[in-house]
Amino acid sequence: MPDHPTGSDTLPLSLTVNGEARQLRVAPWTTLLDLLREDLGLIGTKKGCDHGQCGSCTVLLDGKRANACLVLAVVKEGSNVTTIEGLAGPGGALHPMQAAFVEHDAFQCGYCTPGQICSAVALVEEGRARTPDEIREHMSGNICRCGAYPNIVAAIEQVLAENAR
Amino acid sequence: MSPIPNAETHVGSPRSRVDGRAKVTGAARYSGEFTAPDLAHGYVVNSTVAKGRITRLDTAAALAAPGVLEVFTHENRPRTAWFSYNYQDEVGPPGSPFRPLYDDKVVYSGQPIALVVAETFEAARGAASLVRVSYEAEAHETDLKNRMDEAYEPPKKRTGISPPPKPRGDARGAYADAPVKVSGDYWAAYEHHNPMEPHATTVVWEGGGKLLVHDKNQGVLNAQSYIASVFGLGKGDVRVVTPFVGGGFGSGLRPQYQLFLAVMAALELRRSVRVVLTRDQMFTHVYRPNTFQTVRLGANPDGALRSIQQHAIAGTSQFEDHQEVVVNWAGTLYHCDNVELTYKLAKLDTYTPGDMRAPGAPLGLFATESAMDELACATGVDPVEIRLRNYTEKDENENKNFTSKELRACYQVGAERFGWSKRNPEPRSMREGRELIGWGMASGAWEAQMMKTSARATLTADGKLEVACATADIGTGTYTILTQIGADAFGLRMEDVTTKLGDTTLPYSPVQGGSWTAASAGTAVQLACEAVREKLFKHARKASGSPLADVKLDAVSFADGRIEVTADPSRFVRIADAMRAGGVDRLEAEETAKPSMIDQLRYTGYTHSAIFVEVRVDEELGAVRVTRVVDAVAAGKILNPKTARSQVVGGIVWGIGMALEEETMPDHNLGRFMNHNYAEYHVPVNADVQGIEVVFVDEHDTKVSPIGVKGLGEIGIVGTAAAIANAIHHATGKRVRDMPITIDKVLG
Amino acid sequence: MYDFDYHKPSSVADAVKLLSADPDARAISGGQTLLPALKHRLNRPTYLVDLSGIAELRGVKREGDKITVGAMTRHIEVQNSPEVKSAIPALAYMATVIGDIQVRNRGTMGGSVANNDPAADYPSAVLGLGATVVTDKRRIAADDYFQGMFTTALEPGELLVAIEFPIPEKAGYAKMRNPASRYVMAGVFVAKTKDGVRVVVNGAGPGVFRQTDMEQALSANWSPDAVAGIKQASEGLNSDIHGSAEYRAHLVSVMAKRAVTDAG
Numbered sequence A: 001m002p003d004h005p006t007g008s009d010t011l012p013l014s015l016t017v018n019g020e021a022r023q024l025r026v027a028p029w030t031t032l033l034d035l036l037r038e039d040l041g042l043i044g045t046k047k048g049c050d051h052g053q054c055g056s057c058t059v060l061l062d063g064k065r066a067n068a069c070l071v072l073a074v075v076k077e078g079s080n081v082t083t084i085e086g087l088a089g090p091g092g093a094l095h096p097m098q099a100a101f102v103e104h105d106a107f108q109c110g111y112c113t114p115g116q117i118c119s120a121v122a123l124v125e126e127g128r129a130r131t132p133d134e135i136r137e138h139m140s141g142n143i144c145r146c147g148a149y150p151n152i153v154a155a156i157e158q159v160l161a162e163n164a165r
Numbered sequence B: 001m002s003p004i005p006n007a008e009t010h011v012g013s014p015r016s017r018v019d020g021r022a023k024v025t026g027a028a029r030y031s032g033e034f035t036a037p038d039l040a041h042g043y044v045v046n047s048t049v050a051k052g053r054i055t056r057l058d059t060a061a062a063l064a065a066p067g068v069l070e071v072f073t074h075e076n077r078p079r080t081a082w083f084s085y086n087y088q089d090e091v092g093p094p095g096s097p098f099r100p101l102y103d104d105k106v107v108y109s110g111q112p113i114a115l116v117v118a119e120t121f122e123a124a125r126g127a128a129s130l131v132r133v134s135y136e137a138e139a140h141e142t143d144l145k146n147r148m149d150e151a152y153e154p155p156k157k158r159t160g161i162s163p164p165p166k167p168r169g170d171a172r173g174a175y176a177d178a179p180v181k182v183s184g185d186y187w188a189a190y191e192h193h194n195p196m197e198p199h200a201t202t203v204v205w206e207g208g209g210k211l212l213v214h215d216k217n218q219g220v221l222n223a224q225s226y227i228a229s230v231f232g233l234g235k236g237d238v239r240v241v242t243p244f245v246g247g248g249f250g251s252g253l254r255p256q257y258q259l260f261l262a263v264m265a266a267l268e269l270r271r272s273v274r275v276v277l278t279r280d281q282m283f284t285h286v287y288r289p290n291t292f293q294t295v296r297l298g299a300n301p302d303g304a305l306r307s308i309q310q311h312a313i314a315g316t317s318q319f320e321d322h323q324e325v326v327v328n329w330a331g332t333l334y335h336c337d338n339v340e341l342t343y344k345l346a347k348l349d350t351y352t353p354g355d356m357r358a359p360g361a362p363l364g365l366f367a368t369e370s371a372m373d374e375l376a377c378a379t380g381v382d383p384v385e386i387r388l389r390n391y392t393e394k395d396e397n398e399n400k401n402f403t404s405k406e407l408r409a410c411y412q413v414g415a416e417r418f419g420w421s422k423r424n425p426e427p428r429s430m431r432e433g434r435e436l437i438g439w440g441m442a443s444g445a446w447e448a449q450m451m452k453t454s455a456r457a458t459l460t461a462d463g464k465l466e467v468a469c470a471t472a473d474i475g476t477g478t479y480t481i482l483t484q485i486g487a488d489a490f491g492l493r494m495e496d497v498t499t500k501l502g503d504t505t506l507p508y509s510p511v512q513g514g515s516w517t518a519a520s521a522g523t524a525v526q527l528a529c530e531a532v533r534e535k536l537f538k539h540a541r542k543a544s545g546s547p548l549a550d551v552k553l554d555a556v557s558f559a560d561g562r563i564e565v566t567a568d569p570s571r572f573v574r575i576a577d578a579m580r581a582g583g584v585d586r587l588e589a590e591e592t593a594k595p596s597m598i599d600q601l602r603y604t605g606y607t608h609s610a611i612f613v614e615v616r617v618d619e620e621l622g623a624v625r626v627t628r629v630v631d632a633v634a635a636g637k638i639l640n641p642k643t644a645r646s647q648v649v650g651g652i653v654w655g656i657g658m659a660l661e662e663e664t665m666p667d668h669n670l671g672r673f674m675n676h677n678y679a680e681y682h683v684p685v686n687a688d689v690q691g692i693e694v695v696f697v698d699e700h701d702t703k704v705s706p707i708g709v710k711g712l713g714e715i716g717i718v719g720t721a722a723a724i725a726n727a728i729h730h731a732t733g734k735r736v737r738d739m740p741i742t743i744d745k746v747l748g
Numbered sequence C: 001m002y003d004f005d006y007h008k009p010s011s012v013a014d015a016v017k018l019l020s021a022d023p024d025a026r027a028i029s030g031g032q033t034l035l036p037a038l039k040h041r042l043n044r045p046t047y048l049v050d051l052s053g054i055a056e057l058r059g060v061k062r063e064g065d066k067i068t069v070g071a072m073t074r075h076i077e078v079q080n081s082p083e084v085k086s087a088i089p090a091l092a093y094m095a096t097v098i099g100d101i102q103v104r105n106r107g108t109m110g111g112s113v114a115n116n117d118p119a120a121d122y123p124s125a126v127l128g129l130g131a132t133v134v135t136d137k138r139r140i141a142a143d144d145y146f147q148g149m150f151t152t153a154l155e156p157g158e159l160l161v162a163i164e165f166p167i168p169e170k171a172g173y174a175k176m177r178n179p180a181s182r183y184v185m186a187g188v189f190v191a192k193t194k195d196g197v198r199v200v201v202n203g204a205g206p207g208v209f210r211q212t213d214m215e216q217a218l219s220a221n222w223s224p225d226a227v228a229g230i231k232q233a234s235e236g237l238n239s240d241i242h243g244s245a246e247y248r249a250h251l252v253s254v255m256a257k258r259a260v261t262d263a264g
Helices: A034-038 A094-104 A113-125 A134-137 A149-164 B020-024 B059-065 B119-128 B144-150 B172-178 B222-231 B255-271 B328-333 B361-379 B383-389 B407-418 B477-488 B517-542 B575-582 B597-602 B641-660 B722-732 B743-748 C012-021 C036-038 C075-080 C082-087 C089-098 C109-115 C122-128 C212-220 C224-228 C245-263
Strands: A011-017 A018-024 A059-061 A065-067 A080-082 B040-046 B054-057 B068-073 B112-118 B134-139 B182-186 B200-205 B211-216 B239-240 B273-276 B289-298 B305-314 B339-348 B400-402 B431-434 B434-445 B453-460 B464-469 B497-498 B554-561 B562-565 B568-572 B584-594 B608-619 B621-634 B689-698 C005-007 C026-028 C047-050 C059-065 C066-070 C130-136 C139-141 C158-164 C169-179 C185-191 C196-200
Touching: A011 C047, A034 B119, A059 A113, A059 B211, A065 A113, A094 B743, A113 A134, A134 A149, A149 B641, A149 C196, B020 B517, B020 C158, B040 B255, B040 C224, B054 B112, B059 B068, B059 B119, B068 B119, B068 B255, B068 B407, B068 B568, B112 B255, B119 B453, B119 B689, B134 C026, B144 B289, B144 B305, B144 C075, B144 C212, B172 B305, B172 B339, B182 B361, B200 B222, B200 B255, B200 B608, B211 B222, B211 B255, B222 B497, B222 C089, B239 B289, B239 B517, B255 B273, B255 C089, B289 B361, B305 B361, B305 C245, B328 B339, B328 B434, B328 B453, B328 C109, B361 B434, B361 B568, B361 B722, B361 C122, B383 B407, B407 B434, B407 B608, B407 B689, B407 C158, B453 B477, B464 B477, B464 B517, B497 B584, B517 B562, B517 B584, B554 C196, B562 B575, B568 B575, B575 B722, B608 B722, B621 B641, B621 B743, B641 B722, B743 C075, B743 C245, C036 C109, C066 C082, C066 C109, C075 C082, C075 C109, C075 C158, C082 C089, C082 C130, C089 C122, C089 C169, C089 C245, C109 C122, C109 C158, C122 C158, C122 C185, C122 C196, C169 C245, C185 C212, C212 C224, C224 C245
Parallel strands: A011 A080, B040 B273, B211 B239, B305 B339, B464 B497, B621 B689, C005 C047, C026 C047
Antiparallel strands: A011 A018, A059 A065, A059 A080, B040 B112, B054 B134, B068 B112, B182 B289, B200 B211, B200 B273, B289 B305, B431 B434, B434 B608, B453 B464, B453 B584, B554 B562, B562 B568, B608 B621, C059 C066, C066 C158, C130 C139, C130 C158, C169 C185, C185 C196
């Protein structure tokens, strides 16, 4: 844990991160995003804007997608956090959504990709989006500046189709 | 160079990205994510006036804040190079480059004026808010409209950027005499690159004066020579390693100020330092210039062009003359005897604009291709037909032939896939529910370039290949195509090839940009592999009782870890055996690819496209949706149809943003951009993008580059905005010449 | 961010005690507005009072002819609530067009109504349905609650606990969202209740307001055509980089028509 020289006491925090129970101490103002990236070294969750506008920091918070930059870590005492690092199976087998992203070339530079994938995994779980138009609408909280959107939609459609089988 | 014979090649086949796993698992590490023991964090303080002088910079409170190590300003900046030429970089324009923390002068709003370095990012950010600055502000000008009278032709031309050609014929006279005339003024807004990864530099202090620098850029060697020159360091003391770049689009071509600041702080504090810009700060450096154009076309009633006049004025900074190719495209695309093209700059109190995806071309062709659409309407000739009637087989700007030009096929294939023949030319003739439907099209072109580039290939006895080049992969797929080329050279599986990029210890490459990397680095890798093949073949022939002793190199194939006689694969030598015969366990070669001087003198090379767009316009709201795009592209050889398509799709998405959404709005009173975040600067989101179809037209080109590749990074954006504007006209009858075409302009 | 303390009370009474003790204390609900403000240092609390541990602030109830939504109920819960969907589908629909799903999973109705951002969605439903804002101290009629940009009748230290929505005969909502931020550029909420017709405009002006010309027209004739011809005056409407006052005025007529169509 790096020290927080701006003062104030840190608070205890219990979190399950990617299946592992963690006992942490955090300053009250630490966002979940900074906790993941700076303290836990989980750099797969990206900081694109730090203001909830780009979706690069999307993680699964108790199974629901959230922008980690707009969540104070202390608020999530007892929660279960899944980041991109926690999606692959044992032995490194890619999650079906990760595999579909590779197959459909659903990314270019890769910076928004962890957020897109976490968001897409949640989208499938939510079960609301079925048609391409619905997928587009429900994926619009995640900006991809490379413009891989059609391929992202194709990857999600594939996973939805696989699940329907 | 002979093609490498191989029936089943990776090149030309769709292949998934070799760096895909790293990117989908979060393992790919970007510049702001490298770490080091004892890492300090820098936070930048930016100026709040556009022009003037800093009269007082009070850093006492910031320095006293807990965890703060130092506050760097122009007053305590460590010694750096004195002369502005030391700050030059590989792609910078003529002028005197911006020097961070150089003196008390403020030359643009948002200029970095202090760097707070602290033990943590939060401490640095907190202390930065305590820095108090007083200015003596001077009157500034950021409005291009107010400086157009003073526009000038740049006296010194930017290297690699063709100035407008000399006028040919009598464009004004021919326009006056032309039976059909169209003319119009065109505006293009300021745009910012907005890569998802903010600019970031992590400098790892390795001791002994050695620095390991992870910097977001599109060329590690450019960053290295900049640092060495500015800080008076030997290149051996500065290694720049950037394996992944979270989007560049031109914003990483020139060194950005966080690189300077991070290196300065690391050298002075003698410890590792990271500086990451915030999203807001991403609006305090490079951008696409605000550009004004006038186009006049004169034609015969059948649509044949008699006169082309296109004039552009673009904004630049007070200290550099940024230049791009805006107006030349009309003279390259169409046959016309009377052509006058001019390009001028106007000085503004802003940072220097820079290259942003296809610099110049989409702006110029927005105007040209909108005017061609107007001409089609005025003459009653179909928009595709009018372009075919003015087709040229020669680049009349340069009076040279093209290395190849399959634009005619692009028009035909694109129109067919789109269903263009069903178009009713009458505006406002199609409607569904609340929405008017419009179909529009445009042509695209981008220069196919090749740059001197080196690469190394290393084959080991276990049949594994490493290819290496200092170039970047900014999302372009460079890792993947170089892996494909290397694998094909030795008949290997993709998994047996490792590609290394983005490291100053690797063979020379210029910055990644201009769509030249595939042609340049691809050729270099192929040459290096061929050199290794030759060495390997020599060893194979020497093996005792070699079945290859009496055959020539062109009679063998490399496959499955062996060299075999093509006509009789039962005669072969394994790679391992060949190496053993030569007494080596690895073979290595470094080769340099250069464009052919003779072909360059004789020909000009362009990638072409024809783009067809359907829009739907909610007339009550003025809201425009792009519902269908077909882009037919002729780009020479396509190395990887999967990643190639992604490049073009990405460019089209950029074109949608340019046409309808993207605009950085200055408050001219403050001289500052107002909408410096993703909530107010609208980049396309998933819901803004619907069906996009990319078709690659066959194009065989032996002159443009040894591997026949033209490059794809820019072509997708080039004609898109014009096609959308033309489709909006077809839907609504309204011709909007001011980008982005926002709701107010559609309604107004 | 910077130095502040953190408290997580488990009852409304404890929360109010904490919020009343220090004028610079701030309540945090979903944090989707507060966190950006903290990062920009627009808001510098001494401590935050986290409302997420207070069970009584959560959930949706139907009691007789009204729907009560707890302040800490998240947008996604409003969107999915069977009670809201059956009783006031326009309110459930409204929740589906707030921000993106990441925001809807975190943001709360109480946070939105307490903040009263002119570009927020919920205030138009609260006023349009003639709802009652329930606090720890009192019940405030919607007509008295909204007092202009970012301003409400809430006193310092007063905590918004729930909102009671009377179930209307019909209601509809239409908005033109900013294509980038998805905030409202102009939205109209229409409702037909036993007490009459209400038409409320959000996003277009400095705060939500009732469009009385349209209310009269719809009272006489509940149909999209009744409002289509009514022009909203542009005076006093917001004019910014996203749209002029004139454009927003134009949008009000279009959105009113679409909201009535939506209400059926």
